[in-house]
Amino acid sequence: MKYQLKKCPQSLFLFLMTMFFSVAAFAQNGGLDIDVNIGKKEWYQQPWAWVVGGALFVLILVALLRKKK
DSSP: OHHHHHHHHHHHHHHHHHHHHHHHHHTSOOOOOOOOOTTOOOGGGSHHHHHHHHHHHHHHHHHHHOOOO
């Protein structure tokens, strides 16, 4: 019984903190104006970037694994 009474304040504190953070998360402002342009392509969405990156990777791999005599 004594062990449960000692643990009660810690459990109550954790419960109250969890409830506080939950309320704080729901109270955030959701009206931010975010402009998302779906048609814009980043560099990593371009096929040529993957071809160049793959070629560089192969060249570096060959240079590292080549045996020197």
